[in-house]
Amino acid sequence: MNIHEYQAKQIFAQYDVPTPRGIIANTPDEAVANAKELGGDIWVVKAQIHAGGRGLGGGVKLAKTLDEVRALASEILGMTLVTHQTGPEGKLVQKVYIEEGADIKDELYLGVVLDRAKEMPVIMASTEGGMAIEDVAHDTPEKIIKVAVDPAIGFQGFHGRELVFGLGITDKNEQKKLIDFASKLYKLYMEKDAEMIEINPLIKTGSGDFLALDGKMGFDDSALGRHPDIEAMRDISEEDADEREASQYGLSYIALDGEIGCMVNGAGLAMGTMDTINYMGGTPANFLDVGGSANAETVAKGFEIILKNPKVKAIFVNIFGGIVRCDRIANGILEATKITDVNVPVIVRLDGTNAPEAAEILKNANIANIIVGTDLGDGAAKAVAAAKGA
Amino acid sequence: MSILVNKDTKVIVQGFTGKEGTFHAEQCLAYGTKIVGGVTPNKGGQEHLGKPVFNTVKEAVATTGATVSMIFVPPAFVADAVMEAADANIELAVIITEGAPVRDMQAAKAYAVKHGMKTIGPNCPGIITAEECKIGIMPGMIFKKGSVGLISKSGTLTYEGANQVCNEGYGISTAVGIGGDPIIGLSYKQLLPMFEADPETEAIVMIGEIGGDLEIQAAAFIKENIKKPVVAFIAGQTAPAGKRMGHAGAIVSGGAGTAKEKMEALEAAGVKVVVSPAEIGKAVAEVLGKK
The missing domain is CATH 3.30.1490.20 (ATP-grasp fold, A domain)
Structure with a gap:
């Protein structure tokens, strides 16, 4: 979850991280x-x-x-x-x-993120404040100082020294102020379960003080339960309405630009399905993971959200049932066609747990715009063909 | 042979008596997994699914001699459970729970490493040695015994890949779902040498996705150390940058962690990379046919 600059600065204030x-x-x-x-x-x-x-x-x-x-x-x-x-x-x-x-004498960059390779938070600093850090990392990687902090020992003096010497700060008073700044930021990052903090720019004023002129923060969604103060900062108007609606039904949905709506179980297979459609010359309209507890209601909801997108010309339902039972999905599809006006071809590939029962259910229903795909490749090919023919 | 687990592996379940723990422990028992008991605080002394329940992992290990723990506790308690297992000298913890905070997993994994305990997951389908031992939530019936090792960040792509391999007439030695969180336990780099050393495994399928650089590390490792043929698929070639694709770790951020860079690195390491997961089975047949 992300928050606004003004909210980030409210949190900075709680930790005495100086801001204008x-x-x-x-x-x-x-x-x-x-x-x-x-x-x-x-x-x-x-x-x-x-x-x-x-x-x-x-x-x-x-x-x-x-x-x-x-x-x-x-x-x-x-x-x-x-x-x-x-x-x-x-x-x-x-x-x-x-x-x-603010009286800006110098612009720096300071951030904290998780270093996934080191499996610990890393403080990143640069003298190139005010620029997109991705560009700095790409063009002049030597200008980014990275200091990983092992949470088992926390932020120590040497971490601070690596930062200030790396940034070329020689004034002892300034060194002390910046080390203090970074140490508070690290503490905040850990205590609030932040995923990312970015201060760009962090300014040095004419009087040698350091201030967070900007503030960007993101938080670990899995940890929001223990931070009601952060959760209260959620601004739903910043979130995609369809993604949000989907999440209320346990669906993970992301809109894309293409023509083939996708409904898949599992995030990896959902991405793999998009990739396969693309590989076969089609374009995916969305990412949609129905999750492990898919039922008739969630499937119907999935159809409804997919069909809100007027560009959708076909829907590919690709389920490999593990915990999810295929017969339940098949019933969900039938239910969906009753609740929602499904006016595009629906290509259905159901494999895994109870797949034969599911095939029987779909066959008996005898719905004209449901086309059965025998496997992932076959289903994707039929979906691409259907979208082109529509 | 196989890797990490087999028909003799003694397994306990943390979160044994909960809804998920009960359902999946039952399925694992039906598959033939040697579940010897479980842990649920304050339910010690009871029996569940015909197996003893203990208050602590230490008691469970002392009584049953279990070496592996399958963890189903709710997300907020995962770190505690993992550290308890490490403290009780469990050798391998398989963490199924989804939604554990990253900070917790960081601490738990560091503690596990310090105690020499291997971990798989969190947020993963678990590990299965075909027709011997299933520790996790995967549908057992699709894993026919055979000579292909499988490592995957995604649950359903594990099933998809295994199913295709079996449909081509091959089978699975061991399949490991490593999970798609930002911090995970055993990864490609640790599992690949195990498959390389396993006489039963003749080829390895690795399924990755966008985000992080584990696949890049794997590519470098394969180039130097792996002689067996490897087939790879990386999910998320069509995923937009900056969007989290279902898994907490599946995100291209700051232009890094793209499918393209991973596919290129793996190809350069001599891996047979497929563009669609629909091609995994055929690719395995191709690399094994060449031998």
Whole structure:
């Protein structure tokens, strides 16, 4: 689960990770009131969406008067912001964060993620703040310092020294401040079951202080149960409505661009089914894993969600029954055709537990647009042919 | 021969009396797995599925001599269960539970490694030595005994692959579902040499997916150490970047962990890589036919 910048900064504040002061606003009036409360003579108006690259997309702007704060907040609130991370459809801005201006002397990058190869958190730092870290990693990997921290010992002095010497920070006072900053960030990462923290940029001010100018955080979905405070930060308007609806039925759904709807059990086979459709010259319309407890209701729901997509010209149901019994899926398909108007060809391949019974059920139902696939390759080929013929 | 488990392996079940634990323990017993008991705190002394229940893993091990534990406890208690097993000198823990927090698994695995206990999973179908021992949730009937070893991050692709191998007239020695979480126990790199050393195994199928770099590590290892033919499929060639594809670890992030880079690395290591999982069976027939 991801959260907004302003929420990340609330969590930073709990851990004394320094940030500029700011207040969230839902309307231009609130934006002006917030700017007044913050005081000073320069403010930043920042669009709050779950995507990076907001500045380049026109969602982060500087205001030098309260009138400018109002004008910029009016402009940004309600805009559809397109960045390299939102996709071409962009994201609607519903909140702006009003932040005091900062005296930026230097821009750094600091993040914490799981290093899957080392199986421990790794702190990443770079002098190339303000740039996409993926680009830095690609073009100048030597400019990224990585310090893995073994949770068994926690963040130690030497971890901090590796960071500051790696970044070329020579002032002892600054070293101390940055080590303290990183140590708090690591503590937060562990205690809150974060999956990723990224501060880009982390700025050094004219007076030698370090501040998190931006903040991006994602959390381990499996650990949200023990963090009700984090769960409360969920913004459902940032999530895909269909994906969310599917998840309420135990379905894992992701929309894609193609024409063949897929309903599969198991994430690996679901991806493998998409790959097979692609390999045979078709295009998958979605990823859909019906999970281990599929029944008539969930299958019907799956059809409904797939068919919401007007581009779908055929549906390929590919089930290898282990725990999932094929006869149940077959009944689910029949049920679905009663509840939902399934107006495209449905190619069904059922293998594994109770497959013969399932075949019998489908045969007896004698529904015109159901086509039986004998195995994965055969089913995919028939689905591709059906989508092309439709 | 086979790897890790066989008809004589003594198995206990942690989370024995729960709904999942009961259902699957029953299936494993029916398959012939030597389940010698189970652990459920505060139910020690009872009998379940005709086997003794213990309060702790230490008691269960002391009484039954079990060396393997199959873990079905709820996600929040998985780390505790794994560490308890390690502490009781269990040799292999097979963790079926889905949804264990990553931080917990990090600590649990580190502890297991320190105690010399192997782990499989979490969030996996388990391990099966065909027609001898099933420790997990896979449908046993599709695994006919034979000479192909199988390692897979995905449950249903394990079944798909095994089924195709058997339909081609071959069979499975041992199949291991290693799971698709960000932190897992035994992986390709540890399992490949076991299959290489197993006289019964003549070819190896490895099924991977997007995310992480275990398949890349495997490719480097195969190039140097594996003489037996390997067939591989990597799921997620058509998966969009930045999206988590069902499994917690199946995500291309920052342009890394793509199917393409994994397929290329494996091909460069001499592995027969198939573009669709529908081709796994035929590819196995091809590599074994060449011998």
